[in-house]
Amino acid sequence: METTVGIEGKDEAKFEESVVKTSSAPSSSPKHIADPVVYKLVRVQGNGRLVPATDDEVMEVADLLEDDKGDTGQTVGCTSLDGLPSSKTQLNHIEGLLLSENLEVDAEKSNALLDTTVDLRKSDAQLEEIVPSSVLGSEDSYITQSGSVGQCSEPPIGSVESGTSTSAVSNTLKPDFSKLKGEICLDKMSVKELHETFKATFGRETSVKDKQWLKRRIAMGLSNSCDVSTTTFVIEDNGVVKKGKQESLKNVDSTLADYDVVGAVSEYCRGSPSGQNDQIENPLPLPAKRLRNPSLEHNCTNEDVPMEHRAEKRVRKPTRRYIEELSEVESREYGGKLIYPFKTTECDQSSPRTRARPLLNVQSDGRSLVTRQDSLGGSGVQVPFVCRVRRSRPRENFMALMFQKVQPSGMGMTAKLVKRAIGVCGPQLDNERGNKVGNARLPPGWTQQPHIAEIEKEKQNLKREAIELDKDLELKHVDSSGDNSDDNIVTVPTANGGMRRKHHRPWTLGEVVKLVEGVARYGAGRWSEIKRVAFASYSYRTSVDLKDKWRNLLKASFVHLPAEKGMQNSRKHASMPIPAAILLRVKELAEMQAQVPPILSSSKFAGHGGERIQETRAGYL
DNA sequence: ATTAGGG
DNA sequence: CCCTAAT
Known part of the structure; x- marks a missing residue:
């Protein structure tokens, strides 16, 4: 089961009191007409x-409301997320940086925004796929309130929405009459009618x-449902921040709960204030919504999953990316230490339920997220992938x-590496590595080729990403993509007959x-x-790497003119154009x-006046 | 241990 | 990226 929070008004003052009352009588909350929430x-x-909900299930969301009122929401979610x-400041700065004077970049940026959105949605959907009914429940309940409204009494709500744009959340669920109406509407229908409606909606029959x-x-x-869930999550997120954790552990598979939060946070931070409104504002709650954006469609439709099913696929384990993003935030919060909050959470509660769940998320996207579960010699030891601290x-x-x-051939240089390996990551050999141990028969060319392909693909996608408003998160996305698992390891012959491995991690x-x-x-x-501060969570990228990269950047920043010609033909996607x-x-910094x-x-x-971008600097100091 | 520079 | 000299 899942705890869901619905919002029916806005007034943090009365909040607590109201909560209790309403929770015992969900369908009626008549007293607050306009303001009360x-x-x-x-x-x-x-x-x-x-x-x-039982009393102890009631969460305090007062502060959330508060924030909702004044803020765009984005800020809320983000601040709660990144303690940075x-x-x-950085955000502003980066934004300025990118917007500064490059239309191209600007365009790219918007693209990136879209992409990100899509991405998030997608993964969100995948998340849901995993979760059978628990989280779904929350969503559903929510929808029953606002969604069904759309069908029967959409006009009033819609207008209300656009009119009172103050708080998306509160508006969304605000009037209980809407809910009632919606309920009634569907309630009136017989099962048969419902079936028809269902068919009309999803284009297929149902036996339920x-x-x-x-x-x-x-x-x-x-x-x-996408946005719906978001809303729910946000609330939940805040709840979690406060005291939701225990709750999660108590009532739900906390793993799921955590994931929810993750998803929510991500999506929320993406800057979804509009996203939330979208759903409601859209007067025609047609399935077409998903098709709104081409790429979105692509992402949502790629599998031949029945639509109904797809609807469910909204909650899913966060991609590694998200985990790492979060962890990065976390780590920053704690002074650069690598702390993986999820690890504890996950490991602490290895309920049978949890164990069963992973089966569900099998092959959502080639790269299964769970497989590590039993990888350790099938011992059943549960080592969530989240525990993986680093790879590469x-x-x-x-x-x-x-x-x-x-293969003793590479011994010469291996010795050193081995030493390092043991020292550095010996204790944290996670399951992935464990896996490899099992499969260790692989020849030097080992690295999972298929994986690489995957990664490459993803990279391609991410390539188009530029920095958007939500820089922090955004960056993490991009970065994580880079770190995303496999490295392109290439072995190059060395003078003394040995082989040294060189892995390439595109910046x-x-x-x-x-x-x-x-x-x-x-x-x-x-x-x-710099490494300590900015790259705390990137285990790779040594300070030397940074230095090298900077050197390259420097070079690039001053040449960039002649490059066009030669590059044209050779490789277009060779490296991400900076x-x-x-x-x-x-360049400016360099100078x-x-x-x-x-x-x-x-x-x-030569032909460039890069002097006049001074504000950027101001952002830092 | 970190940095600079060459390869 | 890797390696190494220099600090």
Whole structure:
């Protein structure tokens, strides 16, 4: 079961009182007409019924409401997420940076925004796929309120929405009359009618007889569940922040709860204030909503999953990306230490339920997220992938170890690596590595080729991503993509007959920005500092890497003119073109810090006036 | 241990 | 990216 929060008004003052009242009588909250807000807590049982929440299930959401009132919502979610004090500043800065004077970048940015959105939705959908009914329940209940409204009494709501744009959330659920209307509408229908409606909605028949179920389904189909869930999550998120944790552990598979939060946070931070409104504002709650955006369609339709099913696929384990994003935030919060909150959570509660769940999310997208479960010799030991702290370099080293065992040829240099490997990541050999141990027979060419392909694909997608408003999150996306599992390890022959491994990790935009940022803040040369601060969560990217990258950036920032010609034919997607804005900034920084590359310095002023971007600097200091 | 520079 | 010298 899941705890759901519904909002029916807005007034944090009366909040608590109201909560209690409403929770015992979900369908009626008459007293507050205009201002009062009530958060109704309901518990969804099994596949449908809404049950009044028990007292201890009632969550305090007062502050959320408060925020909702004044804020865009985005800020709310984000601040609660990233404890990074300077995040805002950075955000502004980056934004400025990108917007500064590059239309191209701008365009890219909007694209990125879209992409991100899609991405999030997609993963969200996938999330849901995993969750049988629990989280769904919450969603459903919500929809019953607002979604069904759309069908029967959409006009009033719609107008109300656009009229009172103050708080999306409160507006969304605000009037109970809407809910009642909606309920009644569907209630009036017989099962048969419901079936017809269902068919009309989803284009297929259903054998389910449960009216409740049908209603919810239809409602879901008519409204867009994506946003719905978001709302729910947000609330839940805040709840979690307060005291939802225990609750989660108590009532729900906390794993799920956590994921929800993750999803919610991500989506919310993306800047979904509009997203939330979208759903409601849209006067025609048709299934078409999903098709609104081409790429979105693509992402949502890629599988031949029946639509109904798709609707469910909204909650799912967050992609590694998200985990790592969060963890990064977390780590920053705790002073750069690598802390993986989910690890504890997940490991603590290994309820039978949890164990059963993973089966559901099998092959949502090629890269199964759960498989690690039993990987350790089938011992059933549960080591959530989240526990993975890092891969790549350490792994490589580890692999070196294996390699040495299997094929003594590379010994010479391996020794060193092995040593490092043991020292660095020995204790944290996670299941993934464990897996490899099992499969260690793989030849040097080992690295999971299929995986690489996947990654590459993803990278391609992410390539188009630029920094958007929600820089922090965004960056993490990009970055994580880079770190996303497998590295392109290439073995190059070395003089003394040995083989050294060289892995290539394309720098993501996010990383670059971070780097630039860092340089701006601490100055070029303080690589270790920069690494500590900006790259705390990136186990790869050593300070040396940073340095190298900076060197390259510097080079790039001053040349960029002749490059066009040769590059044209050879490789278009070879490496992510660094946005001019960033290069510009690099250049500026370089000049500012008197780091102008000696030789290039002559041509630097050629046809470019990069002097006038001063505000950027201001952002840092 | 970190940094700079060459390869 | 990797390696190494220098600090």
